[in-house]
Amino acid sequence: MEPQIKKIPEQKDFEDNKIIAVIGYLGVLCLVPLLGRQNSPYAKFHGKQGLVLCLLWLVTWVLGWFPLLGLVLWIASIILTVVGISNAYQGKMDELPIIGKYAEKIKI
Numbered sequence: 001m002e003p004q005i006k007k008i009p010e011q012k013d014f015e016d017n018k019i020i021a022v023i024g025y026l027g028v029l030c031l032v033p034l035l036g037r038q039n040s041p042y043a044k045f046h047g048k049q050g051l052v053l054c055l056l057w058l059v060t061w062v063l064g065w066f067p068l069l070g071l072v073l074w075i076a077s078i079i080l081t082v083v084g085i086s087n088a089y090q091g092k093m094d095e096l097p098i099i100g101k102y103a104e105k106i107k108i
Contacts, residue, residue: 007093009042014091017043021088024050025081027057034108046088048103049096053080056099 017033017040024033024043030050037043060077064070080096087094095101 007045009045009091009093013040013042016040018089018091021046022085025053025084025088026050027054030054038108042093044108045093045103046084048106048108049084049100051106052099052103053077053084053096056080 017037020033020037020040020043024030024047030047030053033040033043033047034051037047056073057077060070060073063073076098080099084096087096095104
């Protein structure tokens with residue numbers, strides 16, 4: 001496992017895009033920071049994570065028909081959403097557990 005490098009946003013980027021980054025974790029609204037704030041590394045970072053999280057919610061919805069698996073995915077999705085929103089609001093650029101590595105691979 002590679003050590004994780006902490007990313008710190010520029011203060012102005014964080015202040016200008018904090019709410020946009022938070023919106024990025026609300027389902028399909030992940031497109032707002034990805035398409036609306038393409039020049040902001042902070043907004044794009046959270047938008048990419050929000051996009052992967054949105055896909056996880058879709059998988060959770062489909063697999064929700066399986067009682068135990070659906071419950072586990074639902075709880076994980078809720079926790080990751082809360083952590084992502086909290087990170088975005090606090091100015092952190094920490095990868096979300098499990099899904100963060102996939103978000104980094106998205107090229108936009």
